[in-house]
Amino acid sequence: MENNQSYKSEKKLAAGILGILVGYLGIHKFYLGYKKEGIIQIVLTFVxxxxxxxxxFVEGIMYLMKSDEEFDKTYIQGKKGWF
Structure with missing residues (x-):
């Protein structure tokens, strides 16, 4: 990194909190750009x-436990939809 700044993920904190609080509605999936997974989560919740x-809830905790760089590599760049 330039200027010795630590890596900072822009979406990790919001996605983690959304997953924990309103994840049953798939909001965290939509926030990360996973439309299909968001719809699946809504259907699963109702079914x-x-x-x-x-x-x-578990995904939200997992998001927050990962380092910012690992979160971005896995969910932003790698587009891993589940866990």
Missing amino acids: TFGFAGIIP
Whole structure:
């Protein structure tokens, strides 16, 4: 990195918080640009009467546990849709 600045992900914090708080609606997926996965999350939530809401909760925690650079490589550049 130039000027000895640490790497900073622009979407990690927001995606993590959205996943934890309103992920059952697929908001974190739409925020990251994953339309198909967002729609799947909404359908899963309704089909399972909300039990599939644990998936985005876990994903939100995983997002926040990754380093900023690892998050960007995996979810922004690598376009990994799930976990």
